[in-house]
Amino acid sequence: FEAIESYAITLGLNKKYGSIDLEKLRCLAVVVDIEAAQDVANVVELLQWLTTIGVKQVGLFDSQGLLKKSKDLILETVPGSMLLEEIEKDVTPDGKRIALEFISSSDNKEAVMKAANILLQRYLKSSHPEDDKGEDFFTESHLNDALRVVGENVHVPDLLLVYGPIRSHLGFPAWRLRYTEIVHMGTLKYMRYGSLLKAIHKFTGVHQNYGT
């Protein structure tokens, strides 16, 4: 039934998915399992679909960093794609571009440890009482800043699409994964445009309380 529905959406038979308001979706993340990450062609096709839908910023994650290694190939093959950090520097915004970010496990715990060590060094150099508990040196804001110093993006994705056999974030940076909606899309090999559109459309209708 899902396959039939997906094809119907792809063919434009379901008017509900005709236009999607992407204002809520500022940052989309895609988690790809290792086996799928080895096949760049599918990743490129997915990015082309996302560009067609109108998504402006995509973070691509695989735990081993295989997509990072194929970064140049992906940027050459996906029309209008640029690295996120380059788009941020570019003063002439172009509506047809898609900003890409390549993320791996090294951006998770390893990055937090690098940031923690920066804070530790600052703490050591500061003058503080012996019984100090470090509350002025180690806050969420300090850790955010330190992560930026080590080159990490600290923006929280609004939606995380998981392409793999199971519903798991597979080690996506924990610091960024707070209220992100996590949707399991199945394997990348059998991805469907209609399912992608449906998932994004469903996200735009979600109301979050953020704990309240």
Add this chain to the structure above:
Amino acid sequence: MVTVLSGDGGGGCPAMVTVVVRRCGGGFPATAVVAGDGRYGGDSGGVVFRRRWLWLSGGGGGCPAGEVVGRRRRWLAGGGGYPAAVVVVVMNTLEEVDESTHIFNALMSLMRKFLFRVLCVGPIPTNISFIMDGNRRFAKKHNLIGLDAGHRAGFISVKYILQYCKEIGVPYVTLHAFGMDNFKRGPEEVKCVMDLMLEKVELAIDQAVSGNMNGVRIIFAGDLDSLNEHFRAATKKLMELTEENRDLIVVVCVAYSTSLEIVHAVRKSCVRKCTNGDDLVLLELSDVEECMYTSIVPVPDLVIRTGGGDRLSNFMTWQTSRSLLHRTEALWPELGLWHLVWAILKFQRMQDYLTKKKKLD
């Protein structure tokens, strides 16, 4: 009209509770509708739960005027006082529980044991985490009165789920009870929920003192220093009383969020490094992880989120990189045996992939 209902007989469930409901003329006192933990006079005016047959809820007193709601499962919504059409709930003693109830309870217990034996042929998660979402929606859905009505229903669900996990042989259960972001709710609601939690902690202390914890160890994880002194003292006492128990270890996350946990762990480990006077001051991952609130338990194998949500809500995002995230549309008080069994079966199906992933990591 008299309707006799009873608990389902599982150990730790209100097996000895028989609830008699009578419909009478007006003028009854607003005394408690209670649910037992296998003994009498359990929750004070809390929720009486007989999962498959009848749900009764009280919020400190019987039923409010005009709020008797008849549904397929015969829900009666409470909140204080009694209606003119009057429902009186009376606790029966163990001796008054009739033979058919015993037989029924015994049959249910036997069926469950058989089911769990079959389930245990496959791998069982070492740690199951629950994001207990949906209490307020449950209260709204069933027209329950009182800010804590849904949460009281949720507590009954906690008892059942812990019982099932213990019977299955799950060693650890982690409960996302109250996140840091939940403090942003209305002050009345926050106070209500914290008072309810304190009530349950004190109840558990009584059980622990009388030796009725059934081998369950309770650990509280989170920024407990931010909670009031009375609550802190109660949690500390409960943790001490249950420290030796090993049948099931339950970690209750209160005043918790992953972002807070990471910051706290980084701070604590850095200060510790400085205090130790190490020559080479470099923080390792193990230094930080041993300072985390949840360092005492293994990482979750399975995370179950109720209420249909698709997010982790800042809960254990650091620890769940190899976890199966299972979601269910059922609201937390609706979570039952079959939901849990289904989630574990899914975990078992994915075991090969998860094991392969662990090796690669």
